[in-house]
Amino acid sequence: MPKTIISVATTGAWPTKKDNPNVPLTPKEIAEDVFACYEAGAAIAHLHMRDDNGAGTMDINKFRETVKLIKARKDIPIVLNLTTSGAANASDEVRMAHIKELEPELASYDCGSMNWMHVAVFLNTPPFLEQLGNVMQEHNIKPEIEIFDAGMVYNALYYLKKGVLKAPLHFQFVLGAAGGMAATIENLVFLKSLIPSDCTWAALGIGKGHIPILMATLALGGHLRVGMEDNVMYGPGQLAESNAQLVKRAADFIRLAGNEVATPAEAKQILSITR
Ligand code: ZN
Numbered sequence: 001m002p003k004t005i006i007s008v009a010t011t012g013a014w015p016t017k018k019d020n021p022n023v024p025l026t027p028k029e030i031a032e033d034v035f036a037c038y039e040a041g042a043a044i045a046h047l048h049m050r051d052d053n054g055a056g057t058m059d060i061n062k063f064r065e066t067v068k069l070i071k072a073r074k075d076i077p078i079v080l081n082l083t084t085s086g087a088a089n090a091s092d093e094v095r096m097a098h099i100k101e102l103e104p105e106l107a108s109y110d111c112g113s114m115n116w117m118h119v120a121v122f123l124n125t126p127p128f129l130e131q132l133g134n135v136m137q138e139h140n141i142k143p144e145i146e147i148f149d150a151g152m153v154y155n156a157l158y159y160l161k162k163g164v165l166k167a168p169l170h171f172q173f174v175l176g177a178a179g180g181m182a183a184t185i186e187n188l189v190f191l192k193s194l195i196p197s198d199c200t201w202a203a204l205g206i207g208k209g210h211i212p213i214l215m216a217t218l219a220l221g222g223h224l225r226v227g228m229e230d231n232v233m234y235g236p237g238q239l240a241e242s243n244a245q246l247v248k249r250a251a252d253f254i255r256l257a258g259n260e261v262a263t264p265a266e267a268k269q270i271l272s273i274t275r
Contacts, residue, residue: 012229013056148180183209
């Protein structure tokens, strides 16, 4: 039976307790949330940190504390995927310091710049992308190439040719962020058509696009990402009770589709993570 990986993006940089009181913000809350998500079927945890006021931060101490809490649970071998884009004002060096030290199995690689939510520039300069790709290779970290717009796929193919990224690539199509591609099935099918056949990929729809993109991704053979980074609602007018609730629903969809939910070990094998 085909195996489908569930990633959970527990926190992100933006949702607050006002948006949903159940979004985990502190290292302890995030770690406990990750454990519940693992029990519900998540194989990968994509993590962002918040400062003591709840704002997105790249503070290495928060990453250290959270990763330590998660790794202390040897019975929960969930794969870690740390963001490199957790605060708009972070320098290139700060965006890489935590992954050099903590060496997660995966880290996000945002393959181009864009206007973010009509308020800011999400900056990923060519020198940063080259440096980040090289750092990830040195530390044996698999890049999860986040794609918000079609041109970013072509950036990834350029860096593959240049040796900054190594095959097989793994993509995460992020649909529905204002400033990027909308969460439509047509866009998902188009993006999938652009990537080489040896690649692995996952997709998510932000907000209202969550369920349609989840179902289309399953139908197209991709992997899933759920969580409050992307979507704080369970349904119309209904806040998610927890990230685990969203993971459980994704696991139910996977089984309905006739697939199996991948374990962390299986996820590593599927993504060619060699450690
Ligand atoms: Zn993220």
